Each structure stands twice: as structure tokens, then as C-alpha cells.
């Protein structure tokens with residue numbers, strides 16, 4: 001198959017981002033992730049399967065969807081509609097019939113060519129270090145699509161970045177590295193049991209992949225990243241252990257400490273899932289973020305980025 005015809009499933013394209021790499025960037029979100037972080041800020045991107053979504057603010061209560069529903073997958077109640085995506089419905093028919101856009105899919109399939117064309121529309125804004133970032137979900141889970149898309153973007157002179165949780169086989173990293181200018185790689189929890197408990201998998205593969213990246217020719221282009229999740233990643237022992245591990249492999253390593261994002265909570269109702277925090281924590285103050293950075297600095301990390 002021609003690489004440009006490889007299909008991928010994406011759940012968003014966000015323009016004019018200034019946080020996912022240098023300059024002004026366009027970020028494409030690939031669906032599916034093998035991990036299940038309890039605080040995930042893109043929970044709609046975890047499942048690989050497309051699912052229907054309902055936006056009550058767009059619903060005009062026409063009743064078309066409930067008339068087409070055969071298995072109780074759509075129910076209209078006094079306080080709004082409810083979806084049961086596991087029900088045996090012709091979801092394509094129901095979503096296509098919704099006149100207001102209140103029903104929609106959470107993702108769409110695109111070929112490499114279609115994705116590249118959409119992303120390249122923003123090329124005039126990619127001056128001064130901007131470009132395209134692949135995010136997710138775990139963008140490297142759809143490895144063939146990711147490699148072909150990055151290759152196409154590089155051939156068109158676009159700066160490329162990826163945000164990965166690194167729970168992928170090393171050969172996928174080897175395939176993708178030649179087409180990447182910047183790699184954000186997460187390392188969230190150092191303790192194995194806590195990693196399993198809050199992220200859903202062991203961290204051995206992630207640690208091995210961090211070593212591989214920080215010993216590669218691209219080590220200067222790697223930024224190891226830890227999101228500050230209250231009580232889960234912010235323990236000084238966790239930040240210290242991660243800092244010692246990464247600086248022990250490559251003393252010049254770049255390490256980013258990412259502030260907590262309270263906006264994630266609002267997405268959980270869309271997928272009928274409960275958010276981990278009953279009371280949504282606030283973002284950390286500048287002084288608190290400086291305190292986390294100080295721990296990394298005391299543990300031999302010289303290049304610290306606070307975001």
C-alpha cells in the first residue's frame with residue numbers, strides 16, 4: 001500500500017498551540033492508549049474504538065434519534081439525552097440523522113495524505129520553530145500511520161514533535177526517530193507498584209525506552225516530562241528518583257515539570273466515566289512549581305523546564 005493511503009484514527013486537530021513544542025504548532029491527536037492514568041486529561045483518547053458523543057447544548061429535542069434507536073442506546077429524559085454506546089444500534093444512521101450536530105463521533109478516520117493536507121494548511125504559521133506535534137492517546141500505538149505522516153511532514157520541510165508515554169516496543173522508536181525533531185517522553189511515577197496502581201501497567205518498558213532515547217543520537221532533542229498530579233506524582237521522592245535516573249543516563253538531559261491541568265475533569269462526563277479526584281485540585285503556584293524544580297536540580301538535572 002502507498003504510505004499516503006495508510007489510515008489512522010484521530011480525535012482532534014488543535015491549531016495555534018504554544019505548549020506542545022517550539023513556536024506556533026498544530027497538534028494532531030491519535031486515538032488509543034495502552035495506559036490508563038487515573039488523571040488522564042484526554043480520556044476520550046484512551047479507547048481505540050470510535051464512540052458516539054452527545055452534546056446537550058446543541059440538542060433541539062427533535063426526537064429523531066430516539067425514533068431510530070432500536071435497542072435503547074439513546075434515551076431522552078427530562079434533563080437531557082443519555083447515550084449507551086455499548087447498545088446494539090446503527091450508530092452511523094442515528095448520528096447522520098441528527099440535524100443539529102448534537103450527536104457526533106468522538107473521532108474520525110483519515111489517510112496520511114488527508115491528515116498531511118489538513119496540517120499543512122497551517123504551514124505559514126510554523127515560522128520561528130513552529131510545526132506539527134503528534135499527541136494522543138499514545139500516538140505511537142498507530143505506528144504505521146505515525147511514521148508515514150511524520151515522513152510526509154519532514155519531506156515538506158515541517159518541524160515535527162511527538163508526545164509519547166513510551167509504552168511501545170523499541171523498534172517503533174527506531175522507526176520514528178529519523179523523522180522527529182523533538183520528543184516529549186513521559187516518566188510519571190518511579191515506584192513500580194504505584195505505577196501499576198495509577199497508570200495501569202509496569203514501568204519497565206518505559207524505563208528501557210527512556211534509556212534508549214537518552215543514549216541515542218537524538219538525546220539532545222528529548223525532553224523527559226512529569227505532570228504534577230497532586231499526591232500521585234508530586235512526592236519529593238518520586239521527582240528525586242526520576243531525576244537521578246534520567247540524569248544518570250545523560251547528564252545534559254532536559255526535564256520538564258508540567259503543572260496540573262484542572263480542565264481535564266470537564267471531559268469525563270462525555271464518556272460517562274468518573275474522574276479520579278472527587279474535588280478537582282487547583283493548579284500549583286509559581287512558588288510551588290519552583291519547589292518541584294529545586295528537587296530535580298538537587299538530583300543532578302541541569303536543564304529544567306517549568307510549564
Ligand code: SF4
Nearest residue numbers: 059060062063065098
Ligand atoms: S436527533 Fe439530535 S437534535 Fe434531535 S433529539 Fe436527538 S440528539 Fe437532539
